[in-house]
Amino acid sequence: MKHLRFAWLLLAIVCVFFAFCFGMSRGKGNANGGQKIVTERTGVSVQERLTGADPSALPKRSLGAIVNINTAELDELTSLPGIGQKLAQRILDYRGQHGGFSCVEALMNVDGIGEGRFEMIRNYVTVEEDNEDSGR
DSSP states (O other): HHHHHHHHHHHHHHHHHHHHHHHHHTTOOOOOOOOOOOOOOOOOOOOHHHOSSTTSSSSSSSSTTEEEEOOOOOHHHHHHTTTTHHHHHHHHHHHHHHSSSSSSGGGGGGGOOOOOHHHHHHGGGEEOOSTTOOOO
């Protein structure tokens, strides 16, 4: 009698296990609503990893247009990916208070620009004196 109960219990546990595995394979057991979580993919920019969007759709600038953060106006700064009106104004305020930027990495001193956002705009900014003659 004990062996029969044990067999039924074991059969029930195996059935539950297979049902769980089947549900997980179908995406039913995913806690975030069926969305896949990708922690790292090779060949994907920081911009795409942060926003989840196609990187070619995000930049509002052409690939050759570089913004000189020491001379740019508000509208030029807001054309950078991930930079809105408020953040652009913070960049202008920081530039006014500190006499400009000595290097593009100094942008990370502006409140709201961390490593991730900086990586999104790094290739679109410069601190060169004459942006058009620089070849960048």
